[in-house]
Amino acid sequence: MYGITPRTDASQTAIPVWRRPLREQIRVASRRVLPPLVMVMMALWVLTHYVAIGPNRTGSLPIKDYPLILVLKNGLVPDRGELVAFHPGPNRFYPANSIFVKRLVGLPGDAVTYDGNTFFVNGEPVATTKPRAKDGSRLIPGPTGVLPDCRYFVATEHPDGYDSRYSDIGWVSCAQIVGRAYAFP
Incomplete structure (x- = not known):
């Protein structure tokens, strides 16, 4: 509106996960790390039966x-x-x-x-x-x-x-x- 264009700061979207707030780190880790970790643990649990x-x-x-x-x-x-x-x-x-x-x-x-x-x-x-x-x-x-x-x-x-x-x-x-x-x- 008065000729000011909204500024898009590229650095905000490129912040590494380890530099983000702890709550966001946990949210990201739970989506990326938790499912494969659970799958590996379940496979090992089944494998130990055989x-x-x-x-x-x-x-x-x-x-x-x-x-x-x-x-x-x-x-x-x-x-x-x-x-x-x-x-x-x-x-x-x-x-x-x-x-x-x-x-x-x-x-x-x-x-x-x-x-x-x-x-x-x-x-x-x-x-x-x-x-x-x-x-x-x-x-x-x-x-x-x-x-x-x-x-x-x-x-x-x-x-x-x-x-x-x-x-x-x-x-x-x-x-x-x-x-x-x-x-x-």
Whole structure:
């Protein structure tokens, strides 16, 4: 109106988000960051129902070059000699919700025997026992006999392995199996 044209200040529209008032920063961030963040969190939540990734914390598996373990939570039993993930059940050394990863060495119908301090599956040595744990507590050897349906003997080559060779773990049932495990670098 009196010959004055409204001034458009380009600097007002080009103010970076971090220099704007906090309330406006939150409003902008909620539109740009929140939806992708929620999507990623939901995808990770769903993925944890099917996959677990963790370190080889005890060193009982001879996979020093492969420090991470991937577990497919599908409940399927792997073949003999492959890695199996399972819940060991209540024991005196680990929390109840632990997941163990060991080699599957004995299948239903296999004969498990114990002589001296060595366990054998079908006459082949698979693991040796120790009389005491690292903390000095007594270790009792696990069960022997023919593995019934849905029972498995799991072990590692490591002398300190805590697996089916001890009665605290014993034979692993189908209900305890989480799934197949893979080692990767």
